[in-house]
Amino acid sequence: MANPLKCDLCSKPATVHLTQIVNSKIHKVDLCEACAQAKGVTDPSGFSLADLLLKASLNPEPTGDVKCTACGFTAQDFKKTGRFGCSDCYTHFTRLLEPMLETMHKGSAHSGKVPQRALDRRSLYERLTRLETDLDQAIKAERYEDAARYRDEITQVRQSAGPQENAGK
Structure with missing residues (x-):
């Protein structure tokens, strides 16, 4: 019979096994029933995402010496609740957050995403707005050759845009 896995925290036989995949790397955590309950893993409502992110069972506990000057929140508070106390906490806990974010995302700065369409x-x-403005100015200045060129370009742009762009025109 194979040796049972040991708890990563106390070396008792592990009965709870967590697997997390980050950037195609597998991170496994094995816990006994008591440690799993203490971490809130067996109670879905009490399970803290911060525990996984901080890998509390694998890394030393965060020290409480870093404190948000705005709300008084500590790293221990974050670990316990999985949330920050205020928006200033993100600035005060940058050192704690950046390593977590870098393992989850490409970098630690949010750049957003806009669909190409x-x-x-x-x-x-x-x-089209710029061309229409140029067309109006050319007409007002009686530059009819320029106006005709802008009109033709507007027509060409609208035709290349397809039916959805021409629907309101």
Whole structure:
């Protein structure tokens, strides 16, 4: 019979096994029933995402010496609740957050994401607006050759845009 796995915290036989995959790397945590209950793993409502992120069972406990000056929240408070006390906590706990974020994402700065079709549509709208403004100015200045060129370009842009862009025109 194979040796049973031991708890990563106390070396008793492990009965709770957690597996987390981060950046194609598998991280396993084995806990006994008592340690799993103490960490809140067996109670879904008490299970803290911060416990997984901090890998509390594998790394030393965060020290409580870092404290948010705005709300008084500590690293221990974050570990316990999985949440911060205020928006200033993100600044005060940067050293704690960056390693976690880097293992979960590409970098630690949020850059957002805009669908390419939305970018294309906005670019097309801006180009049409600029051409229409140029057309109005050319007409007011009685530069009819320029106005005709702007009109033709507007027509060409609208045709290349397809039916969804022409629906409101």
